Amino acid sequence: MEKKAIFELVVEHTCAVIPALKSHLFQPEETLKELGANSLDRTDILDNLMESLSLDIPRVELFGTGNIGELVELLHQYTLKCS
């Protein structure tokens, strides 16, 4: 999947968990934490992303991404690896 499409998925799943962000213009430099997602919210978003991308990898593999752009980059690499 293209990185742009993965970015759109991150936006979609984040808004599903935090509806107040539906009108927000997401930037790759932003972090989910800054946008108001607590640790339980963040794991919900990640779980939904992995399901959408059909990725069966441990969540800990996604730990350490600084911002949304870095998360998209890492997910993209995994989709290439797993396809």
Add this chain to the structure above:
Amino acid sequence: MTIAGIEAMNVYGGMAYLDVEALAAHRKLNSHRFENLLMKEKTVALPCEDPVTFGVNAAKPIIDALSQEEKESIEMLITCTESGIDFGKSISTYIHDYLGLKRNCRLFELKNACYSATAGYQTAVNFILSGTSPGARALVIATDISRFIVVDGGEALSEDWSFAEPSSGAGAVAMLIGDSPLVFQTDAGASGYYGYEVMDTCRPLPDSEAGDSDLSLMSYLDCCERSFQEYCKRVISVDYRTTFNYLTFHTPFGGMVKGAHRTMMRKTVKADSNPVAKADPAEIELDFKKRVAPGLTYCQRVGNIMGGTMFLSLASTIDQGIFDAPKRIGCFSYGSGCCSEFYSGVVTPEGQKLQRRFQIEEGLNQRHCLSMDEYEALLKGSGAVRFGTRNVRLDFDLISNLNLSAREGKRLLLEEIREFHREYIWR
């Protein structure tokens, strides 16, 4: 075939507690973040309490209820803790002495963060199942405290400490393991264990914790799924929704368990023949209230007691649940670092009656509610018993409202540390 499991179980939640919402307000923590954590109270250890006193006070009612013959059948005493007081000498030696157990007994201590009590439980169960000493029993005691030592004039609050302080408690769970396990009969062999190296939370310094809450939550959820998958490889026809009447979890705080339960319900429904359907949120909420909430009642009042927390949740389920017939409980244990296990056992109506003898909830109700001033005084006083203290006489009047000097009772308290040796008194 031999059966094994818990013949008696008791929880000791200390003598003093703090209202966690009051603590959060005092520390100016984000109240919105706080709501979904599902925490109410946490036990605070006094300086005259330590893992030995908690362990003895949990086990004594169990021992006192035994006949002399039953008491003399105890041939293994395992302490499960991450709050060790010595790198060589195990807490079990002190507990053995103050409970008056026979000397033909193995004494040792186990460690792997919050997994320790499950490790101890499985070790004891396998001792019974092996039949190498027919009729023998084992005593497994999970005992842990948290002390946040504050230096006068220092800046106490850091990002790391702010999430740990409201959830960290103190307490002990004692379990008598034998071959007449009415309280909890283990499903022998039905175990899914799963462990690997991850640096999520740890205690690298005496009296101090370090960690990353995000990484810990991710690892906990990974293990929740994968230990259950391992369980399913060994047991036929398992259905997460219907095989277990109740579910108990290692509970750092209630909100985390709620999230884990929701994840498991969604994933296990997806595994069914209809991969498109998702478990309905309303169905998940109802299931949480029915099967999981009873196990949170005591955890929300004591806090995270590390090794013993999963068994605290089990004790809560047994006391608070409905046992009009034998019922199966699914148990998930997780210890940072990490190791996890999903296993199961059956509780009988008789077992519930046996456990209710110990009136665990009543014990929690009798604790003194600390004011913030008393709590801050305790934080300052904790330095007197920091790890490695060589000599100290404990001040029983640090919290005057507890009136410890004047008490007469059957609780063990730490009176003095003399040349590193710990000496206790019954009060």
